[in-house]
Amino acid sequence: GIQVEQSPPDLILQEGANSTLRCNFSDSVNNLQWFHQNPWGQLINLFYIPSGTKQNGRLSATTVATERYSLLYISSSQTTDSGVYFCAVRSGGSYIPTFGRGTSLIVHP
Amino acid sequence: GAVVSQHPSRVICKSGTSVKIECRSLDFQATTMFWYRQFPKQSLMLMATSNEGSKATYEQGVEKDKFLINHASLTLSTLTVTSAHPEDSSFYICSAHRRQGGTNEKLFFGSGTQLSVL
Numbered sequence: 158g159i160q161v162e163q164s165p166p167d168l169i170l171q172e173g174a175n176s177t178l179r180c181n182f183s184d185s186v187n188n189l190q191w192f193h194q195n196p197w198g199q200l201i202n203l204f205y206i207p208s209g210t211k212q213n214g215r216l217s218a219t220t221v222a223t224e225r226y227s228l229l230y231i232s233s234s235q236t237t238d239s240g241v242y243f244c245a246v247r248s249g250g251s252y253i254p255t256f257g258r259g260t261s262l263i264v265h266p
Numbered sequence: 267g268a269v270v271s272q273h274p275s276r277v278i279c280k281s282g283t284s285v286k287i288e289c290r291s292l293d294f295q296a297t298t299m300f301w302y303r304q305f306p307k308q309s310l311m312l313m314a315t316s317n318e319g320s321k322a323t324y325e326q327g328v329e330k331d332k333f334l335i336n337h338a339s340l341t342l343s344t345l346t347v348t349s350a351h352p353e354d355s356s357f358y359i360c361s362a363h364r365r366q367g368g369t370n371e372k373l374f375f376g377s378g379t380q381l382s383v384l
Contacts, residue, residue, distance in 0.1 A: 197377075198357055198377070199306075200361075202323065202372065202373070243310070245373065246274065252363060253312065254373060261308055
């Protein structure tokens with residue numbers, strides 16, 4: 158099956174810093190989503206982005222499908238950005254998503 | 267945005283009891299729901315795929331008789347952990363698949379259930 162790798166596995170930032178999270182995948186995809194899991198465990202959908210670029214406030218994402226990667230940008234990070242960021246992809250005719258192992262982000266005040 | 271409600275958020279039970287977790291799509295019809303298990307500091311592990319009106323499809327290594335899944339309507343799926351034991355303690359999350367036409371299909375997640383078996 159498709160492999161999904163996220164990097165870095167852990168990230169510690171000072172409030173106000175910018176960061177880039179990466180998601181590499183081993184095959185072509187027709188669906189890709191970025192999620193944020195907050196410290197209470199809830200998963201929040203950030204972007205549905207199988208290709209192209211989207212922005213939502215301080216967050217933006219870019220997926221280059223031909224090169225099999227997606228990037229999540231966090232600008233002017235805040236302590237509330239702390240948590241784990243997951244990338245999930247679907248490929249071929251499968252509707253079952255494959256998750257990466259996540260990037261754990263801690264933002265210090 | 268679409269809302270998926272999952273209850274309870276936390277449950278503590280004695281070993282040997284059964285626990286039911288509900289997952290509801292509040293403002294859309296979910297023909298497919300997924301059930302995941304997550305251990306601390308790990309990714310989500312798919313347990314089973316639940317399709318409305320049919321039997322669930324379980325992933326390899328997941329005991330069907332242990333984790334009973336029912337998807338009786340387009341808005342409700344339930345996961346019952348039968349005869350729970352301490353090793354079943356984990357964070358369980360459901361997600362619902364909303365079809366928006368074509369290949370534009372998004373996943374929406376419940377808020378999770380922390381199960382602790384004493």
